[in-house]
Amino acid sequence: MRPFSSALLPAFSPLAPQNRSLAWKTAAVVLGTLFLALSSYIEVPMVPVPMTMQTFAVTLVGALYGWRLGGLTIAAWLVEGALGLPVLSGGAAGFVHFIGPTGGYLFAFPVAGMVAGFLAERGWNGHRVALAFLAMFAGNALCLLLGAAWLSLMIGVGAAFTAGVLPFLIGAVLKSALAAAVLKGFSRNPKRAG
Template identity: 35%
Template sequence: MSRRVSSIRYMILAAMFAALTAVAGQIAIPLPPVPVTLQTLMVMLAGSVLGARWGAASMGLFILLAAFGVPVLSGGTGGLAVLVGPTAGYIWSWPLAAFFIGWWTEKMAPRLHFWKMVLVHFVWGVPLVYLFGVSWLVLAAGLEWNVALATGMLPFIPGDLVKVLIASSVAVSLNRAYPIIQPRT
């Protein structure tokens, strides 16, 4: 496949993951201060299916759409106000989380195994999102650390563990059936 065709293919896949992330945001359970959505599942899948560069690009595109007011965020919201609001830290972490998940996935390709993917998602996906999200809650919302951890992280851990297992299973299956990631040398 020519380099140009390959680039177009990756652009389409990155746009598709941005769209899937938008759809995943519409399935939300309101839980203050951060709603429960499937968007972090899409972040993990973007990195582990598209790789570092294109996974991060897909999340960057998603944020760009949100910045222009496209209602891609939880509950059909968008705009700059959300991207600087109390939950912004979680959103801004997504390109970085997708990048690191993708980088490690590329290093392991083509020998991807379920438990290795669980480890990658659990080490690079979930903690980065929590680190940025909870830190931003402290800075932007003025919450104390213990309150930010209790409201912005602890209630979400069980759901995120389920998302890690789902993302790992789907990523391994997709990479076996339709390998997109090229091994990193």
């Protein structure tokens, strides 16, 4: 049997976006982008990239919304930032952030959210908290790796790993654990989806 067989794993989509109207999905995208923007204001200043709660929000939106609506929501948030709304880290805005040191991390966000959503839909969710943690950590790790790959074009591979990955590993573990705990909370009451 395949490792992601839906017969073996409980279906999980606490917000059940596939069963919702277009109006509900539109409202979910708006609320999701607001949640992502708020997470951007919670930051610890670091050089060259600050540590924020963005990856916590990105992976959680992916897991709660599913990979499709989650990816769309995260992309909409990034478009808001590129168009000048103060929704990025610390209230930053503008396209310049997508071509500077933070560009790789920003472009990694939708992919990370979609990976977390994909895994959550296949049982790596609050019903199995250890797998939920691994799904959230996979999203966080993907952000760090893609972000550092972009950063390495500017400062070199070694410096990018030292400045863009190592300082954020503990935060990635903690944010992954927090997101897994939130998913566990959603999995306790399946009626929330309806």
